[in-house]
Amino acid sequence: MKIAVAAELAPAKSIIPVIKRLDAEILGLAHGIGADELLMPYCNKIKFIGQGRGAGSKKRSNSQLAYLVMIDIFKTINALRGEKIDLLLTCGNAGDVRKGLAAANILRIPTLHIEQDIYNPIELIAFADIITAPSENYKKYLQDKYGLTNIRNIGGYPLANFLTPVDIMDKEKVHQLYGVDEFILLALGGDLKIEDLPNLINAVESLEKSVLIAPFRFDRNHIKKMVNSSNIKVLEGFVDLPSIMNASSAMIYGAGMGMTIEAAVLNVPCLKIAGFHRKHASVDLATELGIKIVEIKEIPQKINDLSHPQAKNLLKNSKNATDSLIKIIETFKHQSHSKGGYKSLKRIWDARSKFR
CATH class of the missing domain: 3.40.50.2000 (Glycogen Phosphorylase B;)
Incomplete structure (x- = not known):
């Protein structure tokens, strides 16, 4: 199995506890400062797909931002093309997810997204094949609020499992x-x-x-x-x-x-x-x-x-969440997939407008 992960620095910490236990070849699509260094020990290859344009960056018009995002999407397509990827894994609600999911859908690569932000998800998770949620209540919220149906409850946050063995x-x-x-x-x-x-x-x-x-x-x-x-x-x-x-x-x-x-x-x-x-x-x-x-x-x-x-409960649930994610990935081909599509995208877009 060959898996690609698109990640900024913080989301990478949620993905690493999963990929380091998989029997798979990993392509890291690093987004922003520090992500490549963090992912490198767990990936067979690293490619850079762009960077975020957040709080400290230069103010740009919507048209300029759209142009820069499109450049990075094409960069991500080129990074994935020819790699024979079986699955793209994403996490978070920033540009890495948007670019990764857009490119994967264009190339018809199956996708799995780890959703943690819940109230402010990235709109393109509407086109992920499977989405995970950290609890049953959050799963229901994603279903009711955004019309998403392809959600699995993993019961926790894998990130907490990354930090326990880290060298301090x-x-x-x-x-x-x-x-x-x-x-x-x-x-x-x-x-x-x-x-x-x-x-x-x-x-x-x-x-x-x-x-x-x-x-x-x-x-x-x-x-x-x-x-x-x-x-x-x-x-x-x-x-x-x-x-x-x-x-x-x-x-x-x-x-x-x-x-x-x-x-x-x-x-x-x-x-x-x-x-x-x-x-x-x-x-x-x-x-x-x-x-x-x-x-x-x-x-x-x-x-x-x-x-x-x-x-205490956070740490226990984190291990269970990591185990659940690994099982989903290993049985991905045998699971039913149903994307939320444009209706869900519109509902997420409208919800995100409150945070702009």
């Missing part, structure tokens, strides 16, 4: 590397807008504690210009974030599912910023794990009232 740098080494004895990590992710950053920087400066900022999707130099306190250091865009999280005394983050799961697995006390995704699966999971969700202005008051996430 010793805490003291992290402290030495960044010149701090104790620090709070501020992780900036996809649940923040650039206009949120001045108030957020002011809030963490008021803590008068050492803070390391992981800019993630935002431009590092732009963040540095906002910082006035010597207690704050802005990290490079691509760092060993799990090790930094593990070494921190607490974390404040404005990101989604990936960061929520990582914080829980690493048992890091944290605050999740109530970003513009007010209804989001990561909000549901954070609440379930006991992670407080706060407004930016509440950070100075809430940072001293933290508890560790309750991750």
Whole structure:
């Protein structure tokens, strides 16, 4: 069996626990910074299919964005053509999924999508042969909200299974590397807008504690210009974030599912910023794990009232989810497939408009 995986950095962490256990040849279609490096040990070959154009990128018109996406779709088609792929595997709700599913459908390659965002999925999952959901309730939501019928409940999040064996740098080494004895990590992710950053920087400066900022999707130099306190250091865009999280005394983050799961697995006390995704699966999971969700202005008051996430069920369900995904892949040819099609695409498109 030959499988292609289209993935950005965060979704790759959900896919790796699955592909490393498969008896298959793996083609990695890396999307964005860091994905190729993360996928490389688990793939027979890596090809680059483009990058995201998110929060920190240059503003472009819709026509310019459409043109750039089409270029990357053709790049993905060329990456897949001639490889004799039996199945394309995707996860997440960003450009990697859109380009991968579009190219696979044009080339008539079967597709399996791991859905975790639920309330804000990418519209092209309407053309995936099989979609997985992390719970029976979420499966029903996807069916009722978007008219999707090709959904399998896998009962958890594979990402948590990726983090348990990962090599984490010793805490003291992290402290030495960044010149701090104790620090709070501020992780900036996809649940923040650039206009949120001045108030957020002011809030963490008021803590008068050492803070390391992981800019993630935002431009590092732009963040540095906002910082006035010597207690704050802005990290490079691509760092060993799990090790930094593990070494921190607490974390404040404005990101989604990936960061929520990582914080829980690493048992890091944290605050999740109530970003513009007010209804989001990561909000549901954070609440379930006991992670407080706060407004930016509440950070100075809430940072001293933290508890560790309750991750026992998350870890158990993650193993079961990984096992379920492997079984689906291994029996894929014998399963019924029914795509949602254009009606589902329209319903997802209309739902996503609320997040723009």
